Amino acid sequence: MTExxxxxxxxxxxxxIMAEDERVxxxxxxxxxxxxxxxxxxxxxxxxxxxxVIDTPLAExxxxxxxxxMALHGLLPVAEIEFADFIHPAFDQMVSEVARMRYRSxxxxxxxxxxxxxxxxxxxxxxYHSQSIEALYGHVPGIKVVVPSTPVDASGMLRSAIDxxxxxxxxxxxxxxxxxxxxxxxxxxxxxxxxxxxxxxGTDLTVVAYGLMLHLCLEAAARLQEDEGASAEVVDVRTxxxxxxxxxxxxxxxxxxxxxxxxxxxxxxxxAEIVATIAEEAMFxxxxxxxxxxxxxxxxxGFATNLEHAFLPDADRIYARMLELAxx
Amino acid sequence: MATxxxxxxxxxxxGLSPEDLLSMYRTMVTARVVDEAAFRxxxxxxxxxxxxxxxxxxxQVGTAWAMRRGRDIWxxxxxxxxxxxxxxxxxxxxxxxxxxxxxxxxxxxxQMPSHWGSxxxxxxxxxxxxxxxxxxxxxxxxxxxxxxxxxxxGCWFGEGATSEGxxxxxxxxxxxHRLPVVWICENNQYAISVAQSKxxxxxxxxxxxxxxxxxGVVVDGNDVLACYAxxxxxxxxxxxxxxxxxxEAKTYRFFPHTSDDDDRTYRSREEVEAAKHNDPIHRFEHHxxxxxxxxxxxxxxxxxxxxxxxxxxxxxxxxxxxPDPSTLERHVFHEGDPA
Numbered sequence: 001m002t003e004x005x006x007x008x009x010x011x012x013x014x015x016x017i018m019a020e021d022e023r024v025x026x027x028x029x030x031x032x033x034x035x036x037x038x039x040x041x042x043x044x045x046x047x048x049x050x051x052x053v054i055d056t057p058l059a060e061x062x063x064x065x066x067x068x069x070m071a072l073h074g075l076l077p078v079a080e081i082e083f084a085d086f087i088h089p090a091f092d093q094m095v096s097e098v099a100r101m102r103y104r105s106x107x108x109x110x111x112x113x114x115x116x117x118x119x120x121x122x123x124x125x126x127x128y129h130s131q132s133i134e135a136l137y138g139h140v141p142g143i144k145v146v147v148p149s150t151p152v153d154a155s156g157m158l159r160s161a162i163d164x165x166x167x168x169x170x171x172x173x174x175x176x177x178x179x180x181x182x183x184x185x186x187x188x189x190x191x192x193x194x195x196x197x198x199x200x201x202g203t204d205l206t207v208v209a210y211g212l213m214l215h216l217c218l219e220a221a222a223r224l225q226e227d228e229g230a231s232a233e234v235v236d237v238r239t240x241x242x243x244x245x246x247x248x249x250x251x252x253x254x255x256x257x258x259x260x261x262x263x264x265x266x267x268x269x270x271x272a273e274i275v276a277t278i279a280e281e282a283m284f285x286x287x288x289x290x291x292x293x294x295x296x297x298x299x300x301x302g303f304a305t306n307l308e309h310a311f312l313p314d315a316d317r318i319y320a321r322m323l324e325l326a327x328x
Numbered sequence: 329m330a331t332x333x334x335x336x337x338x339x340x341x342x343g344l345s346p347e348d349l350l351s352m353y354r355t356m357v358t359a360r361v362v363d364e365a366a367f368r369x370x371x372x373x374x375x376x377x378x379x380x381x382x383x384x385x386x387x388q389v390g391t392a393w394a395m396r397r398g399r400d401i402w403x404x405x406x407x408x409x410x411x412x413x414x415x416x417x418x419x420x421x422x423x424x425x426x427x428x429x430x431x432x433x434x435x436x437x438x439q440m441p442s443h444w445g446s447x448x449x450x451x452x453x454x455x456x457x458x459x460x461x462x463x464x465x466x467x468x469x470x471x472x473x474x475x476x477x478x479x480x481x482g483c484w485f486g487e488g489a490t491s492e493g494x495x496x497x498x499x500x501x502x503x504x505h506r507l508p509v510v511w512i513c514e515n516n517q518y519a520i521s522v523a524q525s526k527x528x529x530x531x532x533x534x535x536x537x538x539x540x541x542x543x544g545v546v547v548d549g550n551d552v553l554a555c556y557a558x559x560x561x562x563x564x565x566x567x568x569x570x571x572x573x574x575x576e577a578k579t580y581r582f583f584p585h586t587s588d589d590d591d592r593t594y595r596s597r598e599e600v601e602a603a604k605h606n607d608p609i610h611r612f613e614h615h616x617x618x619x620x621x622x623x624x625x626x627x628x629x630x631x632x633x634x635x636x637x638x639x640x641x642x643x644x645x646x647x648x649x650x651p652d653p654s655t656l657e658r659h660v661f662h663e664g665d666p667a
Contacts, residue, residue, distance in 0.1 A: 025474070051474055057504070062463045062497035069467020072452060073401070074475060077467075092494070093463070096455045105445045105453040106436030107659035141660050165662040 004184045007177035009151035010116075011040050013158045014078065016188065018048050024162060025070065027054035028063055028080030028116075037082055038118055038177060064090040064115060068097050071113040076162055084119035084171065085131040098167045099142030114161045114168045120211050121263060121312050122175035126303035132211075132264035132295075137169050138241040138273070144168045144193055145240040147210045151182040153238060156191025164193060171240075173211040180215060194239050196247040202233035204326050205257035205288075208248055208274055210237040213261045213313060220319040230326035240270050248274060249282050256287035257325050263312055266294030288328035291321050330534030330544035330576065337553040339619070342560065344553075346621045352393055352552060353616060354630060356385040356609050359410040361631075361638045362419050363583070366426055366441075370587045374646065375426045379442040380583035381409040384514055386608025387547075387577035388484070389414055390555025391512045394563045395482050401472070402451045403465045403483040405458075406442040407514065407581070411484055416449045419638050423645035430651045437651040459489035462498030462511075469507035469572075480566045481509040482559075487533050487576075488519025499574070503540035506571030510562040511537075513574065514549060516581045521594035537574035549577030550608040553615070580606070 004012065018024045026041055032055035035042030044053045056063050060081055067077035081087045087094070094115070102110050121130035137145045144166060148154040154172065161168035199214065200221050209217040214236050221232035233251050237243070252258045258278050262271035275292050293313050295301070301311035336342075339349055363382045369375035381388070388410025395402065397416050404411040409422065421433050425444075428437035434445040434453065445453030452468070454461040465483035472479050489495050490513060502509050513533045517524045530536075537544030543565075547558040555577055562573035580603035584591040591600070616622035 057497070057500060059497040059500070061494045062466070062501050065460070065463025065494060065498060066467035066470065066501055069464040069469070070471045071467075072464065073468040073471035075471045089493075092457055092460060096457050097460055097464070100455065101453060102661065103659050104435050104439050104443070104455065105447075105659075106432075106438060107663065108433075108445060108447045109453050110662055144661075 001183040002186055003181055004151045005178050005181045006151050006154050006172065007038055007040060009155040009184050010158060010172060011042060013155040014040065015044065015047065017159065017162055018044065018052065021076065022052070023074060023076045024078060025052045025054060025075055026078045026080060027056050027067060029056060029058055029082045031055060031080050036080065038174065040080070040116070060086055060090040061093050064093040064098065067113050067115070068093065068101070068111060071111040072109060076112055078114045078116060078162065081115060081117040083129050084117040084133045085128045087117055087133060094137065094143065095140050099140045102166065103142055110165050111167045112165050114170050116170045116172065118174040118177070119171045120173040120175055121301045121308060122212055124303060124305070124308065127300035130301050132262070132269070134171055134240045135264055135268060135270045138270050142167070144242065145171065146193055146238065147171045147173070147240055148191070148238060149173060149176055149211055149214045149236060150180060151184050153191050153197070155184050156189050157193060157238070159188060160190045160193050163190070168193065175212045176215065194242060194244055196238050196244040197236045198233060198247070198251065199236045200232065200234040202231035202255065204231045204255055205259060205322065206233045206235060206251040206255045207259045207261060207322065208235045208237060209261040210240070211263065213263055216313065216315040216318055217261055219315045220322055223319055224322050224326065228323060228326065230323070232322055232326070237274070243273065243277070245277050245281070248277065252278050252282045253285040256285060257328065258282070258286065259291040259293070259321060259325055261293045261313060261318055263295050265297050266292065267297050269294050288325055291325050293318060293321060330532045330537065330546050333545060333547045333554050333558045337551065337557050339553060342553060342557055344556070349616060349621055352389055353612055353622070354634065355413050356389045356410065356552065356612065357631060357634050358413055358419060358638065359385045359388065360609060361634050362409055362422055365638055365642060367583070367587065369426065369642070375441070377440055378426070378587040379406045380581060380586070381407055383580045383582040383603065383608070384516065384549070385410045386552040386612065387512070387514050387549035387555045387579050390552040391482070391484070391559040391575065391577065393556050394559035395480060398450070399479050400450065401468050401479060401481045402449070403454065403461045403481065404444050404451065405454065405461070405485050405489070407486070408444065408484050409442070412444050412451060415451050417444070417446065417451065418641065420641035420645050423642050424648055427645055427648070428651070429645060429648040431648055459485060459492035459495040459498070462489070462495050463501065465509050466498045466501040466507060469502060469509040470505060472508055473505070478567065479508065480563050482512060483509060484512045484514060486519065487513055487515040487517070487524060488522070488527060490533050490536060491519070491527055499572070500540050502572045503542050506569065508566035508569070509572045510559060510566060511572060511574040512559070513576045515576050515578050518581070518594070520585045520589065532576060534574055534576035542572045542574065544574040544576065546576050546578065549579030550606045550611055552608055552612050579608070
């Protein structure tokens with residue numbers, strides 16, 4: 001085991017996989033000479049050459065669309081969208097092509113490809129370097145959407161994503177990149193796409209989260225235990241689509257109380273689907289109202305520090321709502 | 329600027345035998361017969377939606393003929409009945425798609441007709457948004473080159489597609505990496521109703537190639553042998569590692585955009601009738617008669633034979649089973665062990 005942060009775990013895993021399997025190529029803006037703006041592909045050009053480490057033009061539609069072609073013809077492309085915010089020009093390729101290729105061909109064609117994108121706020125990214133996109137693609141059947149939030153999950157799920165015969169949108173919360181550290185096995189391992197993970201066991205209430213919010217929830221849950229003796233179970237969603245309803249519902253049925261935290265705009269966010277699932281399937285196991293914390297319904301967080309803080313849920317707010325729910 | 333095909337297009341110079349020419353001719357006639365039958369079936373209420381090909385048979389069969397089945401990869405668009413026939417799809421399979429039957433090779437009845445696809449034939453599945461297959465062709469060509477394969481990627485589209493941003497993105501990528509791909513524009517002068525003059529400020533789509541660093545070629549799309557000549561040269565270039573070519577085949581569609589369109593709202597009947605004087609099938613017939621390969625009796629016999637054969641295939645397709653609604657949720661993701 002070696003302690004790594006999230007970005008190093010992703011870098012090392014991708015490097016290992018490229019060394020193991022020559023079908024794997026990476027493509028995107030600045031992935032080559034620059035080694036990626038977040039340094040995920042640092043040293044890749046020197047190790048694997050410019051045919052497999054492809055600096056593309058500034059054209060997100062083509063980054064995804066070219067990856068589709070590569071996946072159709074024997075390669076395993078890992079496309080990088082420099083910031084999740086910039087995936088919108090590729091929306092048609094993602095929705096009309098990536099998500100629908102297998103379905104529309106009645107199973108004749110499949111797309112073993114990964115699209116990586118750093119997402120989320122808390123880095124002074126303002127309107128166009130902070131967005132959450134998981135709900136946009138979680139709504140589209142045919143694409144798997146994953147949001148690993150720890151070094152070990154990022155590493156193990158990246159391996160699963162590249163192994164997967166279907167397209168995976170691999171979302172990396174950029175605030176976690178260097179903030180979150182953890183032990184990562186030195187030998188190759190996989191964390192499956194699909195199952196959620198109970199990151200902290202508890203008995204009094206269930207908190208469901210992912211990304212940066214997961215870590216704020218874990219922090220708040222620790223305080224709640226220490227200050228109030230209340231025990232919160234924290235479920236890490238890990239895979240937005242297909243959603244692991246059973247783990248979430250199992251925890252809610254056990255604790256009888258549910259809270260969902262996400263930083264995306266509250267309305268129609270991924271958390272809305274999780275809340276709806278709990279309401280539909282665990283209503284009579286609940287001992288309190290379902291609590292939902294999300295970002296406000298404004299287009300994005302601001303650049304100014306206080307505007308960014310005002311947008312993002314923080315550990316204090318989460319703690320206060322946890323306490324309220326625990327006491328209900 | 330774009331060049332024009334001025335090479336000798338006699339079949340001897342092109343290395344085509346009389347048998348090759350007759351096969352090309354029969355394929356063009358088959359495309360026309362399929363088209364006419366599909367419209368008849370539409371009027372009978374048996375085919376809810378038809379995308380016509382008539383007028384495009386010369387540029388489709390001519391360009392596709394320079395590709396090789398089993399080696400090359402085909403990315404047609406919805407009007408390309410002629411291309412998919414050359415690629416190996418049968419009229420029966422085309423009508424299975426028209427009737428949205430379970431055994432439709434393209435989609436099992438899921439997609440609208442003429443949204444081609446067949447992994448077995450190397451025809452890549454495509455969608456309805458225009459030009460969306462262009463970056464796929466570039467990506468496939470990149471994989472062909474990286475893997476050191478001897479193959480060419482052909483990608484067909486209308487002139488309307490060249491207005492799309494994704495067209496530029498995909499074509500540009502192919503120029504940067506000198507990929508083994510041929511871009512074929514079937515310019516019929518209208519994007520549904522929008523005339524070329526409202527689509528672009530240039531006369532020749534092929535001129536766009538200069539901006540991507542590879543040759544653009546204008547060819548008479550109603551001259552099947554000129555189309556073949558242009559494509560053969562482009563395929564040779566691709567195979568030799570010299571990179572892409574953009575071929576613009578000037579042509580015309582004789583029917584509306586689809587069975588749901590009414591082209592009288594944007595084209596005069598005189599214009600359409602004038603274009604029919606330049607029918608690629610009639611022109612090829614004349615050429616073959618002049619060359620002593622066809623005579624009027626043979627023309628009639630071929631037409632009758634193909635019509636009878638297509639009618640038989642329509643009957644079989646019509647009586648084939650519909651998709652099972654219980655399969656609605658299948659193939660969202662891979663089923664079974666990873667391939």
